[in-house]
Amino acid sequence: MARIAYLTTIDFGPGELATLPAAVAELGLSRPLLISDRGIEASGLLARVAALLPEGTPRFLETPPNPTEAAVAAALEVWRAEGCDGAVALGGGSPIDLAKGVALLASHEGPLERYAAIYGGIERIGAVAPVIAIPTTAGTGAEVGRAALLTLSDGRKLGFISPQLIPRRAICDPELTLGLPPGLTAATGLDALSHCVETFLSPRVNPPAEAIGLDGAGRIWRNLERACAEGGDLAARGEVMMGALEGGLAFQKGLGAVHSLSHALGGLQDLKLHHGTLNAILMPLVVRFNVPVAGEKVARLKAAMGIDVAADLADELAGLNRRLGIPAGLGGLGVTADRFDWVVERALADHSHATNPRSATAEEYRGLLAAAMG
Numbered sequence: 067m068a069r070i071a072y073l074t075t076i077d078f079g080p081g082e083l084a085t086l087p088a089a090v091a092e093l094g095l096s097r098p099l100l101i102s103d104r105g106i107e108a109s110g111l112l113a114r115v116a117a118l119l120p121e122g123t124p125r126f127l128e129t130p131p132n133p134t135e136a137a138v139a140a141a142l143e144v145w146r147a148e149g150c151d152g153a154v155a156l157g158g159g160s161p162i163d164l165a166k167g168v169a170l171l172a173s174h175e176g177p178l179e180r181y182a183a184i185y186g187g188i189e190r191i192g193a194v195a196p197v198i199a200i201p202t203t204a205g206t207g208a209e210v211g212r213a214a215l216l217t218l219s220d221g222r223k224l225g226f227i228s229p230q231l232i233p234r235r236a237i238c239d240p241e242l243t244l245g246l247p248p249g250l251t252a253a254t255g256l257d258a259l260s261h262c263v264e265t266f267l268s269p270r271v272n273p274p275a276e277a278i279g280l281d282g283a284g285r286i287w288r289n290l291e292r293a294c295a296e297g298g299d300l301a302a303r304g305e306v307m308m309g310a311l312e313g314g315l316a317f318q319k320g321l322g323a324v325h326s327l328s329h330a331l332g333g334l335q336d337l338k339l340h341h342g343t344l345n346a347i348l349m350p351l352v353v354r355f356n357v358p359v360a361g362e363k364v365a366r367l368k369a370a371m372g373i374d375v376a377a378d379l380a381d382e383l384a385g386l387n388r389r390l391g392i393p394a395g396l397g398g399l400g401v402t403a404d405r406f407d408w409v410v411e412r413a414l415a416d417h418s419h420a421t422n423p424r425s426a427t428a429e430e431y432r433g434l435l436a437a438a439m440g
């Protein structure tokens with residue numbers, strides 16, 4: 067059986083940021099809350115967006131790198147005090163996920179935990195206020211994804227999943243990514259590639275998602291190095307952004323062990339590991355683990371990416387990591403083997419675990435982590 071849902075209206079292309087006032091009007095928002103972070107403010111992008119919104123539009127700029135329950139509560143306070151009726155989320159995945167959390171709790175009684183996917187929250191999430199998402203990275207796919215990852219006050223990082231949480235409008239303007247430094251361009255772009263690859267290999271039935279994932283993998287594979295080397299190349303930036311959007315559209319089919327492990331590793335509060343960097347490191351190893359059960363899909367993936375049919379896909383992915391300067395392993399990021407049991411326990415409980423094509427045991431997860439140490 068298949069559940070297939072494509073719900074976001076997307077305005078895509080250089081200069082499309084100018085459509086923001088029309089989007090606000092079409093969604094009937096009279097008092098949106100602009101949600102972003104201090105880095106976006108410092109980059110000057112916040113001012114460009116604020117100039118397109120009514121003067122005095124309230125703002126919440128204290129989004130942490132991994133959005134927390136406390137930040138959702140703080141933004142909700144501004145929302146209520148200002149009488150907001152929707153959100154404009156500007157940034158990478160974090161402000162967009164935070165906006166989803168705020169829109170949820172603006173119309174649903176707390177605590178936030180009730181709505182976590184692993185506690186049956188999917189059934190409890192009804193209609194929420196509209197969110198307009200404006201990504202400033204080409205990676206997470208949060209602008210069209212139905213999930214928000216939020217960290218509860220006790221440190222648990224949980225997935226909140228519902229079609230209701232999908233932003234009503236996405237404005238994808240590659241000009242907003244021109245200033246993204248090479249390291250972040252690489253890490254976010256490889257996150258997007260992992261969405262396309264994992265979705266395509268996931269065993270659920272959703273042929274449109276597979277077709278979108280294949281197209282996205284090809285665009286990212288062909289253009290990511292150029293977008294990193296020539297940050298001002300708008301055409302390459304646009305191709306990677308389209309690939310990232312496609313990854314976000316596709317991953318409703320389910321991700322896999324790259325993400326179950328990276329979500330778990332991302333919960334190591336003291337290390338503050340970057341989601342995209344983790345996925346980049348893990349992807350070659352998980353692909354190698356999955357190849358024995360992936361059948362003809364491996365050849366289809368290579369064909370879509372323009373990789374020689376005789377080449378080893380995992381080796382090719384590892385080679386791209388090296389060329390883009392991705393850290394060689396988790397060890398260099400501060401991960402130690404004594405954390406493996408904690409990480410494996412969480413990976414097994416993660417919502418992406420069940421949709422890896424080859425069901426990983428605790429022992430196999432430990433093996434993948436050991437191999438990823440570098």
Ligand SMILES: [Zn+2]
Pocket residue numbers: 206257258261325341345
């Ligand atoms: Zn991801």
